Amino acid sequence: MQTLAALPATVARPAYDRARITPGIVHLGIGAFHRAHQAVVIDDRLNAGETSWGIIGASLRSPDTRDALNPQDGLYTLAVRSAAPPQYRLIGSISDVLVAPEDPEALLARLADPAIRIVSLTVTEKGYCHDPATGSLNEDHPDVRHDLTAALPRSAPGYLVEALARRRKAGLKPFTVLCCDNLPSNGATVKRVLTRFATLRDPDLGRWLADELACPSTMVDRIVPATTDEDRAQVSQALGLIDAWPVMAEPFWQWVVEDHFPTGRPDLAASGVELVKDVAPFELMKLRLLNGSHSTLAYLGYLSGRETIADAVGRDVLRKVVSRLMEEATVTLKPLPGFDLDAYKASLLNRFANPALRHRTWQIAMDGSQKLPPRLVAISRDRLVRGLPVGVAALGIAAWMRYVAGPDEAGRPIDLRDPMADRLKALAAGAGGDPAKLAKALLGVEAIFGADLPADPRFSAEVARHLAGLMTQGAERTAEMVIG
Structure with missing residues (x-):
């Protein structure tokens, strides 16, 4: 200067x-x-x-x-x-x-x-x-x-x-x-x-x-x-x-x-x-509450034409989706004695709603193949281990699949930025617009989902069901049906 x-x-x-x-x-x-x-x-x-x-x-x-x-x-x-x-x-x-x-x-x-x-x-x-x-x-x-x-x-x-x-x-x-x-x-x-x-x-x-x-x-x-x-x-x-x-x-x-x-x-x-001495409880909290919610908002928001995270969380149905996701993720966290998780989750919703930041959904949607495993996939796996339904995390994963396949709900092409972009696009193209085939093809990417989750119908069937809704009803309508 x-x-x-x-x-x-x-x-x-x-x-x-x-x-x-x-x-x-x-x-x-x-x-x-x-x-x-x-x-x-x-x-x-x-x-x-x-x-x-x-x-x-x-x-x-x-x-x-x-x-x-x-x-x-x-x-x-x-x-x-x-x-x-x-x-x-x-x-x-x-x-x-x-x-x-x-x-x-x-x-x-x-x-x-x-x-x-x-x-x-x-x-x-x-x-x-x-x-x-x-x-x-x-x-x-x-x-x-x-x-x-x-x-x-x-x-x-x-x-x-x-x-x-x-x-x-x-x-x-x-x-x-x-x-x-x-x-x-x-x-x-x-x-x-x-x-x-x-x-x-x-x-x-x-x-x-x-x-x-x-x-x-x-x-x-x-x-x-x-x-x-x-x-x-x-x-x-x-x-x-x-x-x-x-x-x-x-x-x-x-x-x-x-x-x-x-x-x-x-x-x-x-x-x-x-x-x-141990960062793990804090790390898990951030990955699953903040980052998992961010990814879910990014995919559902982008598909439905919301340019920023503030725009997405400003939609009541999407705010309710990430609130539900945080509640479902909470049971998978490690203890944090003395830490007010409820206050943290409330603060996240307020932070997401900050209109001055202009944090683009497209930016957060990048590199989903790398981000999903420690965020939404990990939440799903831990809930299933506990005998719980996979819940809203399956909707976030399905939204990523819908994003990978493109275009958005207004028919605009999606600029997919991901180190696995070529493979993901080829799998999506091979599915020919069939949500069941698309879900099966993308769940077959072991580097993202491992071998266990695709073989578990409690997970695979739920993801496929939400993906079909996203492809026929759109992001916000599907979200409304998921949260009831």
């Missing part, structure tokens, strides 16, 4: 000398979510004088964030939006952004630097090259096959394992790997993926990672919609300066972290992070 002195007095800004900050964190996947959450917490710690925890961001794919932020010296605006007037804060914790495909060695050199003690990630579920149904490394993934034989990697696991191998060779301890994505038992899952990848490359390296690598689990919660050109214009007008890539967020945020950092960490608790 041109000058901080020109900013309005109401805009919060870094209180530290950014020239004195040294990096202690590399973050892979430098998108809006990280910049609205973890980078803000680190900005707090830098303001508190913890100057050795600056962030080096890295994109594994696109140069867009680098091209926007580096000319601004890494500075960007966090715009917190609600019914109240927006609040603006300039974040300074990111000192540089690298683009891995342009210079893989530059990223590897940073990762191998002994000053880097934490490598955090928000690369989305698909970025871990794992099988969502089992949580294991997908050894047939093209990026995995590439990275096991090529001199330079292109996947997140490939970069991490190569950097860890270099640290081991140099006699350095591993950095802590801090996954901030929506994976079940995300720390354990990432360690399993990395250890297996390393073992395939070098069994001794695999054993070293199994013994030495720390991958604490986390639960991260903040609704962060994609930034639009309108958002950029509004923020730049409020600042009186051009910000090429601000981020939008709701007021609420939560970060729960397993406190296991052998090479050190910032004083996260001082900035409101909950440091715990």
Whole structure:
């Protein structure tokens, strides 16, 4: 940006000398979510004088964030939006952004630097090259096959394992790997993926990672919609300066972290992070109550022409659907002594209804093959184990199937974004518009549903029934019939 002195007095800004900050964190996947959450917490710690925890961001794919932020010296605006007037804060914790495909060695050199003690990630579920149904490394993934034989990697696991191998060779301890994505038992899952990848490359390296690598689990919660050109214009007008890539967020945020950092960490608790021994109950709560509801709203809402989550939850029938889903999911959660689940569920409905966020249903509908297993599929499986009907989760899964098959209820084509898009489209086309055939074909994708659920008529028949309703009656009418 041109000058901080020109900013309005109401805009919060870094209180530290950014020239004195040294990096202690590399973050892979430098998108809006990280910049609205973890980078803000680190900005707090830098303001508190913890100057050795600056962030080096890295994109594994696109140069867009680098091209926007580096000319601004890494500075960007966090715009917190609600019914109240927006609040603006300039974040300074990111000192540089690298683009891995342009210079893989530059990223590897940073990762191998002994000053880097934490490598955090928000690369989305698909970025871990794992099988969502089992949580294991997908050894047939093209990026995995590439990275096991090529001199330079292109996947997140490939970069991490190569950097860890270099640290081991140099006699350095591993950095802590801090996954901030929506994976079940995300720390354990990432360690399993990395250890297996390393073992395939070098069994001794695999054993070293199994013994030495720390991958604490986390639960991260903040609704962060994609930034639009309108958002950029509004923020730049409020600042009186051009910000090429601000981020939008709701007021609420939560970060729960397993406190296991052998090479050190910032004083996260001082900035409101909950440091715990076991993240699992919080993680399960978020995946099934927030994320499961989000996906259900996204598919039902998009099909019925609702552009945003606020639009979707503003429909009484869809609000009732996700309220029912939360109640049905609650029985599958682990105990959270002292935590008010009823208040949390009520707060979720209010957060979804925030009209200032403009969180698009299409954005949340992306990558359904990766998102469904820990959300709606997991709810279904746990309810069946307890002898309970699968419930509203089956409607959300059927809505995903209807979304995959397209078009929407107005006849418009659906831009399906999913790592399995080609296979899913082929299966849908092969069903020829027959809901029973479509349900059977998509339930046959074992990476999503496993082998157990499709064979259980309590699940498969319910999904097929809801899918038939969605294809003949539409999303809202089917939802009305499901909730009675």
